[in-house]
Amino acid sequence: MSFYREIEPYIGALLIQMKETLSYRSDFVMQIFMRLGFPAITIAAWAAIYGATNSSTIGGLSLMSMIEYFLVTTVVFIVFFNDALWDMQWLVQSGDISAVLLKPTRFPLNIFVGGTAVTAIYFATIGVPILAFTIWLFHTQMTVSTIAVFSAYMMISLLIGFFASFTLGCLAIYFIDIGGLGMAYNWVTVWFAGGVVPLSLFPSSISSVLMSLPWAYQGYIPVSVLTGKISVAAAVALMPIGIAWLLILFAMAFVAWRFTKRYMDVAGV
Amino acid sequence: MNNYAIEVNDLKKSYKTYESLSGEKVFLSSLRRKSKIKHALKGVSFAVKKGEIVALLGENGSGKSTLIKLLTGILHPDSGTAMVLGYVPWKERVALAQRMGVVLGAHTQLWWNLPAIDSFNYMRYMYGIDEREFHQRLDYFMDVLNLKDVYKRAVRQLSLGERMKCNFAASLLHMPELVFLDEPTIGVDLPSSFALRDTLLSLRKKYGITFIIATHIIDDVKILSERVLILDEGRKVFDGPKSRVGKMFGDLKQVEIYFNDMGSVDISSYGTVVEKKTNYVRLEIPGGMIKNRRFASLLSSGRVLDYNISEPDFGYILHKFYSKLEASKGVNRRRFE
């Protein structure tokens, strides 16, 4: 089979998922506004906090640096969050998983493509404009190496997010309803990735632990690369750990799916 | 005292729907769409006496579900009036709900992960059913619907037929005066369908409950109702005894003939051929043809093994009715063979 024929079904899945995302126009437009809401509130809060603080910096960050940090976080976290867990739960609860498994495609790739389609649309419509605005406002140094390293980390973020979410999503076959697990995972990992508070604001004993976890490679490090808080050289030096986490989570997802497939055969799903 | 359970006058209801323009370009075709007004009901008027069983018929999109939802207070009409058991449904919904029952085929009243008995208990409190009466009615429904082994199992573990029967029981536990059923036997196996219909007839006989049944299942109409109300594109096109539907096409009979050897018999000269196979034919003949000497001679000839004369199947009559409707709108419907 030719390479194009192999990937053609996934291209079709990608396009139809994009179309479905855009099918409710008002929902799509409002989702864009909603994603701007969180950084707006966060920036207003930090502006007030800085106003009450004697020093011009908090945790080594000035107000402008903090604003820049949260704007870039908004962009990075479009890729950070992955819906694989929710998609799989929905398929199990609705019974549609049988229909998807009957298709001549690989199930994990189907899930990946579906989620990536949605991420791509929101990245194009929200991420890119915010990124452009941030670069313009803060005169961010966008060298070729910065762009390359940032892009590499975004890819790592996308894949880590998918593999972790997919692994947890496999539990839907056994437990049917894993919504709580999904919400708990999102809540905890947003903190661990520096989405609520920059990791540098935590005590050093805590931040050094957080920096060794995979979520720092999804959130805090790419944000810091773009905002110049971590140098390109340092980010490249850290990349092997991020890739190692990626491979570990890939292995977990692989094993989880094998067990799940076997369970489905036995249980007659 | 008002003998009418339902009185409807010129009820109208429209919806705004959207058509997406399809196309190769992903984004543009999704963003462009046309809005359309769908007139679900275009001025329907009728009345139903207490104790009647009325079948509400019509093709998909004819307005049956919309009518039921208006009469149960789920929807508000654009114009027109309706009185159900003396209430205006969309204004006095809670009071009306106490005296009516609704069985929606598409939605269940039961808690999915709990045994049906829990949902029944919930209904008891919701409708204020006395405990002794509740147990009597529960025993009755569990017995007639054959649910004794079922109602203590989680609903999600039940078959579709068992779930529908439990849903049916839940909706009727409070012994309402009027019951609306929106496709209650859809997807239900044969024994369960018979059980539901028998229960319905028994309730009507014992308690004088009025039933309005929206259905596509011909057996529901044949077994349950005396009267049919047919909707088409939001209008009432027929309201009367179901026997009168057939009479619209004259005094017709249906004949099935099993031949030894059909040979070159010109069977179409006797009537309309509905179905034809090797040595078998089903004909629709005018009633007078039975006394026709030539036809009688054929039936008593050695060519014919056996034959059966009966009233035309109601489903077939309904099909002719819809065909006639479509023809009157200038649409050619493919002949059913």
Add this chain to the structure above:
Amino acid sequence: MMENIRKYIIIFALQQLYDWKDRLQYRMQFAVFIAYSSLVPITSYVFVTVLYSVSGGIPGWGYYQLMFLTSVNNTAIAVLYYLFSIRGTYDKLKRGGLDIYLIRPVPIVISLLSPGNKYFIASVLGGIVLMVYTILHLSFTPIELIAFVLALAAGNIAYLFFLLFFVFAWYKWFTAGYWMANMNDIITDAGTWPLSIFGIFGAFVLTVMLPIGVAVYFPALIFTGKVSALTYIAIIFVAISLAAIFYKLFKIALSSYNSAAG
């Protein structure tokens, strides 16, 4: 009337009972979700503590005052999530599942207070614990306590009716509505902070149009001693008025429900 109220209370209580029975069929989910919803007040505590350890916090708000505001927000929102689900209601609107509620002899609001997430009880309890902890470090009078409770109740009822109206109205006009759950998350995130940080216009929007202010901020203001006694009455009056307005708007929006056909 009293008999109807008694009946509705019993039905509401039964609904909660059966909802719990329903959810407890999934024990693993129960354990995880209880653990998750317990995290919410804990992370709020951590966040405020970290904030005041590295900065001066919010102007005019001490550590315990901001912690109290945060705990009120957590508790109020947890109660809302416990009772009401925006996504669940939207799904019912989309699929015609609301029909089942509308054929029951109870006001639909009672039925709509069923599909919430029962596991948020842990968040409610955690929020209350955090509230009590902060109250012990704040001084207050009995009048302030009573006014706080009344304002909190009226304000949260107003916010609930606002959500009901918004979900139904938006669905009617635009059909799509998954984003409303995100909107609620953002509004409630804003509720964690004193409204003063959003400027006059922001404070107005978050009080009258998106009434998280009357649900959280203004009741907390009473308790933190930042307003006069006359203002208590004004706050309660505004909350009750908004509740009445949004309820009326909700009833109008409900009358245009089209089930799955429209």
